[in-house]
Amino acid sequence: MNARTTQFTTPPSVVAQISQLPQMNMAEIKAMWKRLFGGDTPTHNRQFLERRIAYKLQIVEFRKVDRNLLESNKRRIETLMERGKVTARSKDYLPSVGTVLTRLYQDVEHRVVVEADGQYEYEGRRYGSLSIIAREITGTRWSGPLFFGLRQNQPAKKSKRGARK
Numbered sequence: 001m002n003a004r005t006t007q008f009t010t011p012p013s014v015v016a017q018i019s020q021l022p023q024m025n026m027a028e029i030k031a032m033w034k035r036l037f038g039g040d041t042p043t044h045n046r047q048f049l050e051r052r053i054a055y056k057l058q059i060v061e062f063r064k065v066d067r068n069l070l071e072s073n074k075r076r077i078e079t080l081m082e083r084g085k086v087t088a089r090s091k092d093y094l095p096s097v098g099t100v101l102t103r104l105y106q107d108v109e110h111r112v113v114v115e116a117d118g119q120y121e122y123e124g125r126r127y128g129s130l131s132i133i134a135r136e137i138t139g140t141r142w143s144g145p146l147f148f149g150l151r152q153n154q155p156a157k158k159s160k161r162g163a164r165k
Contacts, residue, residue: 014061018054029053036060101130101148103137110137112148 021029029049033041036056041049063070095101101112101120112133113121120126122133130144138147145151 014057017057021050021053095150101150103148105137 024032026044026046029046030041032053033039033049036053043049059070095114097114097116099114101114103110103112110122110133112130115121115126119128120130120133122136127133130148130150131142132144134142134144134147143151
């Protein structure tokens with residue numbers, strides 16, 4: 001994975017501001033909106049305003065950490081819109097390095113450690129795929145990410161032709 005990711009946790013000051021939103025009266029909410037967005041509120045729906053304010057507070061804080069974040073995201077969105085369709089990322093479900101995946105199967109706890117080179121360690125051996133590990137554990141073919149709970153099972157696709165006769 002060549003994409004640069006910024007590890008960031010929301011500072012306590014932003015969390016405190018967001019947690020105070022429900023206690024603020026509507027006049028205070030509108031004043032905060034005006035300060036953050038530079039105009040009057042578009043609606044009087046409090047839940048909408050609180051959510052947008054919370055999001056904006058986080059954006060402001062993220063910009064302090066990575067000034068190029070907004071621009072790079074805009075470029076990605078424009079590129080996706082130009083292509084016309086979004087292609088699925090094949091490895092979005094991969095956990096970060098050092099993560100321990102645990103699965104209880106037939107009353108035995110199985111632990112898999114995610115390695116830095118994209119490999120997995122299970123019972124002292126290295127594997128290139130979670131599916132191979134799942135097969136070794138169960139004796140049957142499994143989607144590794146599904147077996148370890150990294151993905152949800154997709155519902156079966158309906159036939160375009162209808163039921164068989």
